[in-house]
Amino acid sequence: MSFPYLVFRGASAHYTRLMNIRLGLARRDDATEISLMSRFLVEHGLPWSWTESRVSRYIRHPDCSVVVARDRRRIAGFGVMEFHDAHAHLSLLAVRPAYQRRGIGRRIIEWLESTARTAGIFLVRLELRAGNDAARQFYEKLGYRETGRKAGYYDAREDAVVMTRDLSVHSSFNA
Numbered sequence: 001m002s003f004p005y006l007v008f009r010g011a012s013a014h015y016t017r018l019m020n021i022r023l024g025l026a027r028r029d030d031a032t033e034i035s036l037m038s039r040f041l042v043e044h045g046l047p048w049s050w051t052e053s054r055v056s057r058y059i060r061h062p063d064c065s066v067v068v069a070r071d072r073r074r075i076a077g078f079g080v081m082e083f084h085d086a087h088a089h090l091s092l093l094a095v096r097p098a099y100q101r102r103g104i105g106r107r108i109i110e111w112l113e114s115t116a117r118t119a120g121i122f123l124v125r126l127e128l129r130a131g132n133d134a135a136r137q138f139y140e141k142l143g144y145r146e147t148g149r150k151a152g153y154y155d156a157r158e159d160a161v162v163m164t165r166d167l168s169v170h171s172s173f174n175a
């Protein structure tokens with residue numbers, strides 16, 4: 001088996017794994033699924049704050065984007081971003097375990113960052129649980145850097161790491 005064949009096969013397999021995933025803005029009837037994904041993938045061990053009604057408000061709000069990655073009828077991943085005057089805040093992001101490490105989280109972030117740039121916003125901030133090493137590595141890979149800590153941010157039980165990315169500096173493709 002030649003080296004070029006292996007390269008082609010690898011790229012093709014990656015494409016096949018992603019070809020059924022479509023990104024788009026969330027619909028109102030996505031709120032229940034997003035809320036449940038948040039409860040089990042993001043808020044485990046904490047009070048459930050991203051209830052269906054809260055997610056619905058974000059889907060409807062003109063200064064927020066809720067992006068979903070769909071695998072046919074199922075939501076594989078989603079991201080929630082709020083747009084303020086001088087910065088955007090990534091409020092929530094999750095990809096179902098069966099779909100992780102396929103580039104879906106990266107695509108969701110890139111969509112939201114692109115929306116921020118279009119709005120003339122070049123600073124993105126987020127908080128994540130201090131113990132979430134996987135997410136921290138993910139965000140670092142995409143060019144985010146730790147810029148602070150918030151003690152007891154999560155229900156006075158867990159600290160938050162604050163991460164920031166300056167979108168005007170470089171592309172996440174090369175991070």
Ligand SMILES: CC(C)(COP(=O)(O)OP(=O)(O)OC[C@H]1O[C@@H](n2cnc3c(N)ncnc32)[C@H](O)[C@@H]1OP(=O)(O)O)[C@@H](O)C(=O)NCCC(=O)NCCS
Binds near residue numbers: 129139
């Ligand atoms: C963090 C999360 C959104 C990443 O989504 P994903 O679709 O798996 O990420 P991607 O496939 O786009 O990963 C892009 C790169 O980030 C890094 N990365 C992603 N997950 C990683 C992990 N578990 N460990 C180390 N690095 C990781 C890798 O460099 C990866 O590139 P590679 O797969 O080519 O090595 C996902 O793991 C998740 O939903 N976790 C649970 C919820 C959560 O923690 N949300 C974030 C805090 S709100």
